[in-house]
Amino acid sequence: MTDEQMHFVAPGRVNIIGEHTDYNGGYVLPATIDKYTQVSIGHGQKNSVRVHSEEEGFCEFNTASFARSGDWCDYVRGIFWVLKEQKGVSFPGLDLTVVSSVPQGSGLSSSAALEVAVLVALDEFLQLGLKKEEKYLLARKAENEFVGVMCGIMDQFAAVMGKEKCAVFLDTQTMDYEYVPLDLGNYVFMVVDSKVHHSLSSGMYNKRREEAAAALKELGKSSYRETTITQLLMSRKSLRPENYRRAMHIISENERVLDAVRSLRSSNYENLGRFLLQSHESLAYDYEVSCEELDYIVDLLKGQPSVTGCRMIGGGFGGSVLAICEKDEAKPVTEYVKTRYFEKYEMSAEVFLAKPGGGARRVEKPLLKIRRGLP
Numbered sequence: 572m573t574d575e576q577m578h579f580v581a582p583g584r585v586n587i588i589g590e591h592t593d594y595n596g597g598y599v600l601p602a603t604i605d606k607y608t609q610v611s612i613g614h615g616q617k618n619s620v621r622v623h624s625e626e627e628g629f630c631e632f633n634t635a636s637f638a639r640s641g642d643w644c645d646y647v648r649g650i651f652w653v654l655k656e657q658k659g660v661s662f663p664g665l666d667l668t669v670v671s672s673v674p675q676g677s678g679l680s681s682s683a684a685l686e687v688a689v690l691v692a693l694d695e696f697l698q699l700g701l702k703k704e705e706k707y708l709l710a711r712k713a714e715n716e717f718v719g720v721m722c723g724i725m726d727q728f729a730a731v732m733g734k735e736k737c738a739v740f741l742d743t744q745t746m747d748y749e750y751v752p753l754d755l756g757n758y759v760f761m762v763v764d765s766k767v768h769h770s771l772s773s774g775m776y777n778k779r780r781e782e783a784a785a786a787l788k789e790l791g792k793s794s795y796r797e798t799t800i801t802q803l804l805m806s807r808k809s810l811r812p813e814n815y816r817r818a819m820h821i822i823s824e825n826e827r828v829l830d831a832v833r834s835l836r837s838s839n840y841e842n843l844g845r846f847l848l849q850s851h852e853s854l855a856y857d858y859e860v861s862c863e864e865l866d867y868i869v870d871l872l873k874g875q876p877s878v879t880g881c882r883m884i885g886g887g888f889g890g891s892v893l894a895i896c897e898k899d900e901a902k903p904v905t906e907y908v909k910t911r912y913f914e915k916y917e918m919s920a921e922v923f924l925a926k927p928g929g930g931a932r933r934v935e936k937p938l939l940k941i942r943r944g945l946p
């Protein structure tokens with residue numbers, strides 16, 4: 572890489588509440604965290620894009636044709652592909668170095684952080700002049716149509732639009748959003764990574780998406796927002812039991828997001844915690860996207876008097892639990908969860924306190940240390 576390289580970061584996120592609602596036209600409440608994927612970009616060899624990831628290794632592809640290869644680099648190729656397809660961009664030879672502190676497969680949106688970091692790097696380095704809205708829409712299109720994961724808009728939206736010390740309350744039906752200040756006072760957001768790693772591309776995520784659409788069809792509605800819990804309860808006997816439970820999660824989760832926003836606005840972290848617990852139950856039993864290890868972590872945490880509530884976050888089938896914990900008790904709670912988890916599964920859970928971060932941006936100097944980089 573030459574001296575003329577530029578550095579960009581995009582954040583991971585926790586989703587406070589509103590899980591599996593974004594592809595169902597519902598509400599979400601993510602907050603970006605101070606874990607980032609960083610892309611350093613500079614001119615490279617003619618006709619070639621060379622990408623070195625400190626975590627994943629090396630890949631190289633041609634500047635003019637982008638074929639899917641089924642590995643991590645598809646998230647990078649996908650962004651080149653979408654810019655060529657949608658914006659007619661042609662690329663010079665480029666060298667990219669990627670470093671990330673967003674743990675992968677942990678439900679903290681590492682894929683969107685990588686996509687958005689590459690996108691904002693290309694946007695500014697090549698002076699494409701993309702609007703913010705285009706950025707998250709293009710990044711999602713790349714994941715849907717190139718990588719093949721039918722994700723909703725939440726993660727790419729959060730990575731682009733995230734703001735310091737705020738959660739974003741987004742209505743994915745209208746794309747209206749509001750920043751909700753995150754002043755946690757005597758509480759902290761604790762993230763417990765179960766280290767059970769899911770792969771959204773493995774198909775279960777896309778399957779839930781299809782099931783949610785099937786349940787809506789059986790309900791005879793065109794949007795989950797057109798129906799209420801009471802109406803759903805009244806149609807219970809006419810619906811397939813699985814469809815009933817999928818719909819129950821989506822409709823009740825939307826209500827919980829509205830309740831959670833109210834709690835957050837009045838700094839009522841005790842109440843907020845209760846909604847998180849209800850959300851977990853709903854995800855585990857009605858939507859069936861949790862797993863034994865996540866349920867165990869939730870059980871451990873909810874038995875702690877200093878934890879107001881907790882739930883699995885992200886796509887599920889592994890990943891992390893988000894807990895709201897009293898600040899002064901975070902250390903003993905961490906030790907307790909780690910010890911008990913290890914005793915049961917002989918696996919070390921990783922626990923950290925998530926500080927609210929900002930959105931994707933250019934940084935003058937690398938935020939994350941580049942150990943090797945490209946030759």
Ligand code: GLA
Pocket residue numbers: 589590591592593594680722723724725726885886887
């Ligand atoms: C993943 C997807 C999001 C969202 C969540 C579940 O993180 O990328 O779009 O659907 O799962 O809420």
